[in-house]
Amino acid sequence: MPMGGSALDMVGVPLPDETLLAAKKSDAVLLGAIGGYKWDKNEKHLKPETGLLQLREGLEVFANLRPATVLPQLVDASTLKKEVAEGVDVMVVRELTGGIYFGKPRGFGTNEDGEEIGFNTEVYATYEVDRIARVAFETARKRHGKLCSVDKANVLEASMFWRKRVISIAAEYPDVELSHMYVDNAAMQLVRNPKQFDTIVTNNIFGDILSDEASMITGSIGMLPSASLGSSGPGLFEPIHGSAPDIANQDKANPLATVLSAAMLLKYGLGEENAAKRIENAVLDTLNKGFRTGDIYSAGNKLVGCKEMGEEVLKSVDSQVAAAV
Numbered sequence: 001m002p003m004g005g006s007a008l009d010m011v012g013v014p015l016p017d018e019t020l021l022a023a024k025k026s027d028a029v030l031l032g033a034i035g036g037y038k039w040d041k042n043e044k045h046l047k048p049e050t051g052l053l054q055l056r057e058g059l060e061v062f063a064n065l066r067p068a069t070v071l072p073q074l075v076d077a078s079t080l081k082k083e084v085a086e087g088v089d090v091m092v093v094r095e096l097t098g099g100i101y102f103g104k105p106r107g108f109g110t111n112e113d114g115e116e117i118g119f120n121t122e123v124y125a126t127y128e129v130d131r132i133a134r135v136a137f138e139t140a141r142k143r144h145g146k147l148c149s150v151d152k153a154n155v156l157e158a159s160m161f162w163r164k165r166v167i168s169i170a171a172e173y174p175d176v177e178l179s180h181m182y183v184d185n186a187a188m189q190l191v192r193n194p195k196q197f198d199t200i201v202t203n204n205i206f207g208d209i210l211s212d213e214a215s216m217i218t219g220s221i222g223m224l225p226s227a228s229l230g231s232s233g234p235g236l237f238e239p240i241h242g243s244a245p246d247i248a249n250q251d252k253a254n255p256l257a258t259v260l261s262a263a264m265l266l267k268y269g270l271g272e273e274n275a276a277k278r279i280e281n282a283v284l285d286t287l288n289k290g291f292r293t294g295d296i297y298s299a300g301n302k303l304v305g306c307k308e309m310g311e312e313v314l315k316s317v318d319s320q321v322a323a324a325v
Contacts, residue, residue: 003055004034004048005243014051020058023234028269029059030262031238036245056096061228061236062128063135064094064207065268068194068214068224073287077219077296080191088194090214091143093136094207096228098128099158101204122158124203129165135229136201137173146198148179150186150206162203183210190214215240222254222295225261227268237265251305254293256283259313282316 001019002010010016023029034048044050070078070088078085103121111117133149140147149166151159163180170178181189183206189196190210194217202210215221221241228236239257247253260283267276291312292301304312 003031003051005036005039007051008039008042008046008048012046014046014048015054015058020055023055023059023236026234028234028265029055029236030258030265031055031236032258033239033241033243035243036248038245053101056228056236059228059230059233059236060097061230062095062097063132063229064092064096064211065135065139065227065229065264066092066094066211066215066224066240067226068092068211068218070218071223071284071287073284074219074223074296076298078217079219080194080217084192084194085217085219088217090190090194090197090217091139091199092207092211092214093132093139093199093201094211095124095128095132095201095203096207097204098124099204122156122203122205124158124162126165129162130169131231133166133169133201134172136199137169137176140176140199141173144198145175146177146179148181148186148197148200150181150183150200150202150210152183152206153180154182159203166201186210187213190217211240220254220295222257222293223260224257225264227261227264229268235265235269237261237269251307252294253306254295255306255310256293256313259283259310278317278320279313281320282313285316285319286312 001022003015003019007014007016007019034052039048068088068090070085075082075086100120100122103123106120108116108118136147149163151162153159153163183202187210190213194214200210215224218224224240226238226240239261241257244253259279263276263279266272266279286309289312290301291304291309292298293304293306293309297303
């Protein structure tokens with residue numbers, strides 16, 4: 001189904017009603033990267049990114065899960081020293097449908113001095129914090145049992161409230177170790193010592209920034225998938241990277257983030273853990289054989305394009321079946 005730029009070109013809106021309806025009726029949604037120079041100057045309601053916000057809202061997905069794992073095969077691709085990057089495995093759980101991106105009032109106006117102003121509102125209700133906290137505690141429980149809640153409770157009332165609610169929900173998860181960190185310190189600690197983190201939970205805007213920062217520890221956002229989940233209905237699975245219009249149609253893009261998003265779809269969206277593992281193993285196998293797209297290439301490996309990388313992953317998926325037989 002079309003959305004984003006393709007939908008704008010076809011029908012003049014970034015999220016056609018038919019696309020949203022089909023998504024709502026599905027068991028899970030795999031989303032391609034959106035956006036491009038062609039639509040950058042469009043008015044806000046006609047930008048591809050508006051379609052993404054509308055899709056998240058329409059599917060009522062509120063929890064964004066973004067893993068940042070440094071694979072042993074790619075540790076040298078990280079800009080951090082090997083001893084800092086090696087073994088990093090962080091999951092950022094970001095609240096996706098509240099906070100300053102959606103809060104009202106918002107807009108433009110004039111202040112008492114007659115100056116033009118722009119304003120937004122950071123606001124969270126109890127149910128919004130409680131439900132994302134529960135997703136984060138459940139996620140931490142399945143991982144290593146450590147959850148760090150990131151806020152700015154020394155300055156922002158919305159963050160003070162966030163922290164109060166997270167502490168309250170923590171009583172339901174005595175087996176998970178909860179800590180708190182201010183967002184500025186968290187941004188520094190992710191670069192200084194990322195291995196201290198297991199699962200991070202935070203609001204929409206902080207999560208937007210920190211998950212991007214965490215992803216760069218891995219060396220390439222072309223490797224990283226994400227899942228957006230709601231209380232019920234289909235989840236939304238997509239690579240964290242954009243559409244990279246600068247290399248469009250050149251067979252240079254790294255397909256692995258999208259492939260791994262499909263693995264997350266199988267695991268979290270459809271409960272097919274074995275199928276997800278097959279895809280993840282195929283990606284690792286392909287990397288072990290030395291195949292690399294340009295964004296993760298290093299000397300001694302084989303530089304391949306998007307198409308060939310995809311074909312190698314397929315071979316590895318199929319070889320697992322043959323081995324099983």
